[in-house]
Amino acid sequence: MITAQMVKELREKTGAGMMDCKKALTECDGDMAKSIDWLREKGIAKAAKKSDRIAAEGLTRVAVEGNTGIVFEVNSETDFVAKNEQFLALLDTVRDVLLTEKPADLDAALACTVNGETVADIITTATATIGEKITLRRFAVVEKADDEFFGAYMHMGGKISALVVLKGKEDAKVAKDIAMQVASMNPQYVSRNDMPAEVVEHERKVQTEIVKNDEKLASKPEKVLAGIIEGKVSKNLKDSCLVEQEFFLNPDQKVGQYLKESGVEVPSFVRYAVGEGIEKREDNFAEEVMSQAFGK
Structure with a gap:
């Protein structure tokens, strides 16, 4: 009989x-050593060896x-994985889980x-079969009110994703x-009103020193x-605020003006770019391949 404890130990x-x-364990009649070999032969046991690799x-x-x-x-070690069918299927699975379950945190x-x-097991299996460390790094679940609407955009196939909550006259183009x-x-904030006081104060101190030395x-x-x-201070912080930025479709117009003309305001937004904030390791790829091939 295969017990939960046996499964846990093998994991x-x-x-x-x-x-x-x-x-x-079922295939090997509960024999732990044979089960380890079975997983190694199937290429599944190697997932554990990937745990210290950098996925950026x-x-x-x-x-x-x-x-x-x-x-x-969802992170991987190399950019090649973005085209892998199993990796893309994993993204679909994570998407469906997040939309359905709306979990409170990563755990x-x-x-x-x-x-x-x-989901943790699914990711572990993907790590083993794809051959790269794969991690669900972060997520945001955003709920809007009935009188609000969403704007969503994915850039370069998912290198950057943005979700915006808008309020006012619903318009798909504006969204x-x-x-x-x-x-x-x-942008880091919707407007200066959303910017923490310490951010503004820090910039003020910097500019004060610059002026003193002029x-x-x-x-x-x-x-x-x-x-x-x-x-x-205002000049240096304006690009951090959405409404003060130049509108990318018309640099002569501020985003705030465009929103006002459209009868829309933005309560919040979320933007993720792949790998931001992760310290990437600079490896010599050729040396790594030689090392794996010849055990150097």
Whole structure:
């Protein structure tokens, strides 16, 4: 009889998925050593060896269903995996789980089950069969009100995904335009009102020091200097705010103007770019291949 404890032990030893471990134990009549060999022969046990690798490539996805919108990122080690059918199928699975289950955090998402198998197990199996470390890195579940609407855009097949919540006169073109703006211009906040006070204060201190060290400005009155500093602060922070950015379809117009003319405002947005914030390891690919081939 194959017990849950036996499956757990084999998983810990091989890094293989729950269903694969159960199948291995069944095939090998519960013999642990033979089960490990069975998984190795099938190429499944190698998943555990990938755990210390850096996964900074992959794809993002954005999807909308009713009043729910999601954005998520699944990472791999190389860009080649983005074309792998199993990897793309995994993205579809994660999308469906997030839309249906709306998990609160990453642990909850990984614990969600699909046909009796957890998302964590599905990812482990994909890691083993594809041959690269694969991780569900992050996701956002966004709920909108009935009087709001979504704008969604995916750039370069999923290298960047943006989800925008808009309020006002519903317009599909405006929704897509603003989602494209967020994807391409990478604002950090909707407006200065959403910007943390410490961010503004930090920029003010930087600009104050710059002005102090400018001999041409040193003789100007305090009030004039204060105005110059605030002007510099606004100029440097405007690109961080969506409504103050130049509209990508018309650089002579601010996004805020475009929104006002369209009778729309933006309560919030989410933007994910693949690998942002991950420190990528610079490897010599040729050396790595030689090392794997000849065990150097």
